[in-house]
Amino acid sequence: MLIEKDMKLADVLHHDHNLIPVISRFGIKLGFGENTIEEICAAQQLDSDFLLTILNTFHDPLFFADRHLKSFPVGLLISYLKETHKNYLNERLPYIALLINRLTETSSDHKTAYQLLMNFFVEYKKELTKHIEREEKVVYPYVLQLEVAIASGTTSDALLQQVNTYSITDYEEEHENVEEKLFDLKNIILKYLPPTTDQNLCFTILHELFILEKDLNEHARIEDTILVPKVEEMERIINKRA
Ligand SMILES: [Fe+2]
Numbered sequence: 623m624l625i626e627k628d629m630k631l632a633d634v635l636h637h638d639h640n641l642i643p644v645i646s647r648f649g650i651k652l653g654f655g656e657n658t659i660e661e662i663c664a665a666q667q668l669d670s671d672f673l674l675t676i677l678n679t680f681h682d683p684l685f686f687a688d689r690h691l692k693s694f695p696v697g698l699l700i701s702y703l704k705e706t707h708k709n710y711l712n713e714r715l716p717y718i719a720l721l722i723n724r725l726t727e728t729s730s731d732h733k734t735a736y737q738l739l740m741n742f743f744v745e746y747k748k749e750l751t752k753h754i755e756r757e758e759k760v761v762y763p764y765v766l767q768l769e770v771a772i773a774s775g776t777t778s779d780a781l782l783q784q785v786n787t788y789s790i791t792d793y794e795e796e797h798e799n800v801e802e803k804l805f806d807l808k809n810i811i812l813k814y815l816p817p818t819t820d821q822n823l824c825f826t827i828l829h830e831l832f833i834l835e836k837d838l839n840e841h842a843r844i845e846d847t848i849l850v851p852k853v854e855e856m857e858r859i860i861n862k863r864a
Pocket residue numbers: 703707754757841845
């Protein structure tokens with residue numbers, strides 16, 4: 623299904639509930655009644671084309687977002703990506719930590735095994751946080767600087783030096799490492815965790831990890847297939863000009 627602006631947002635979410643966290647990153651709150659996507663965007667001064675592209679990218683992995691997203695200003699894309707980071711760091715990860723903690727506290731046997739799971743999760747969280755911090759402190763500001771340089775027609779020596787020393791491809795590899803760690807975490811629970819009296823709690827933790835994984839994969843896909851090529855293109859323009 624292609625999501626279009628004259629569709630009622632409630633119908634779209636009935637059709638694909640995975641989009642609920644996405645609309646919340648755009649500041650859309652529940653209680654939108656019978657309103658269409660276009661009406662909601664107009665009322666909240668949101669770019670409806672951009673919202674639709676992000677929704678379609680999430681909804682259908684075959685949706686070819688590249689040519690759509692490349693036409694939006696980098697700033698718009700980066701502020702969406704930052705909202706997503708906030709959601710991971712301030713909501714998703716703390717909630718999963720809380721659930722794993724509960725598992726450790728409620729079990730009388732196998733406490734050590736659950737503690738090991740927690741330690742592994744803490745390591746994963748550290749790695750993801752480090753990746754996000756690097757994006758926000760190094761990668762995104764660099765991309766925004768490139769955009770300014772191209773728009774203004776002037777490149778500072780410092781930026782030119784950065785263009786020639788920094789490699790955006792290293793950044794793609796980092797995504798794979800973070801993804802592997804999350805896969806291992808799910809495997810520990812699926813394959814190696816000792817039996818617990820609270821199976822439902824384990825199911826909830828697994829479910830949360832699968833949701834996080836899907837979300838992170840889409841997020842990294844936008845970064846790898848939209849942001850990285852955009853950077854490479856801007857770097858080429860600046861190099862040519864120099
Ligand atoms: Fe990111």
